[in-house]
Amino acid sequence: MDSLSSKTRQNKSSSYIPWIVLTICVLPVIASTALYYLWEPDGFVNNGELIEPVPIANLETRSIDGEVFSFGELNGFWSFVSIDQTPCMDLCAKKLYLMRQIRLTQGPEKERLERVHFTLGGSHIPDSVTEDYEGTKFIALNNAEDLAAFGDLSEVVNYIFLVDQIGNLMMRFPTTIDPSLMKKDVKKLLKISKAWKKIN
Numbered sequence: 542m543d544s545l546s547s548k549t550r551q552n553k554s555s556s557y558i559p560w561i562v563l564t565i566c567v568l569p570v571i572a573s574t575a576l577y578y579l580w581e582p583d584g585f586v587n588n589g590e591l592i593e594p595v596p597i598a599n600l601e602t603r604s605i606d607g608e609v610f611s612f613g614e615l616n617g618f619w620s621f622v623s624i625d626q627t628p629c630m631d632l633c634a635k636k637l638y639l640m641r642q643i644r645l646t647q648g649p650e651k652e653r654l655e656r657v658h659f660t661l662g663g664s665h666i667p668d669s670v671t672e673d674y675e676g677t678k679f680i681a682l683n684n685a686e687d688l689a690a691f692g693d694l695s696e697v698v699n700y701i702f703l704v705d706q707i708g709n710l711m712m713r714f715p716t717t718i719d720p721s722l723m724k725k726d727v728k729k730l731l732k733i734s735k736a737w738k739k740i741n
Contacts, residue, residue, distance in 0.1 A: 588722035589703065589714040595690050598708025602687040604680050605663055612708055619731065620655040622702040622710075624688055627662040627681070629670050635716055636701050637674045639723065646724050650731045653706070661685050661694070703727070706734060 601611045612620075621640040625633040637658060644654045656677040660666055665681045682688070690710060691697045701723075703712040712730075714723050 587712070587726055588718060589712045589726050591712055592710065594705075594709040594711045596708055597690050597704065597710050600687075600690060602659070602680060602682055603684070605665075605683050606681075610678070610680050612704065615655050615657075615704065616708060617706055618655045619653055619706050619727075619734075620657055620704040622657045622659070622691070622704060623700075624659045624661065624691060624694070624697045624702075626698070627660045627664045627666065629660070629666055632698060632716060634670070637670070637677065639701060639714075639716070639720060640677065641674055643720065643724050643727055647728060647731060650728075653731060654727070659688060703730075705730075 597612045598616060599611070599613060601609055603609055621644070623633075623636040623640060625636065629637070640656045640658075644651045644656065647654060656674075658666070658674075658677050658679050660679065660681045663681070663683050666679050671677070671679050685694050688694065688697070691702060699716055700713040701716065702710060703714070704710050712726070714726075
């Protein structure tokens with residue numbers, strides 16, 4: 542009888558193990574995600590515009606050369622995204638400059654930031670521009686609908702978007718923003734989310 546009771550307890554204990562493992566794996570992700578979306582440290586005031594998170598990790602685009610780009614390639618990194626027409630005029634150049642400079646101001650943490658620039662209009666950005674912003678992924682598109690997740694394409698040119706390290710489009714910065722305020726937002730987000738990076 543004691544032997545049967547012992548086996549029953551062992552079976553029950555074994556059945557809990559998968560749930561315990563699942564809880565250990567999932568809870569840190571949920572907690573850390575909630576941390577940088579819901580918790581506001583003392584003095585934290587975002588200067589960019591928080592938007593309802595849009596998961597775009599599975600979003601794919603096809604360039605005019607037929608190459609497929611997936612936002613999943615940026616998993617684990619925060620990413621600046623800008624969208625503009627060709628040729629690259631003053632506003633386009635300003636966004637490229639801001640993305641580059643704000644990244645550089647993050648010191649060692651800059652390695653956690655990627656930059657992506659989409660061009661609409663069926664032509665490539667000239668080499669003279671891409672060389673000035675080495676490290677930026679330049680993707681020329683034919684189909685603007687690929688980027689519908691970013692909103693009205695007549696308005697997106699006025700913003701720099703921020704995608705978090707798990708592939709959520711979650712903030713945008715107007716091109717008129719004071720760069721020092723944009724720098725502060727990015728610095729705080731990188732700091733808050735660092736715990737998430739450590740457990741993954």
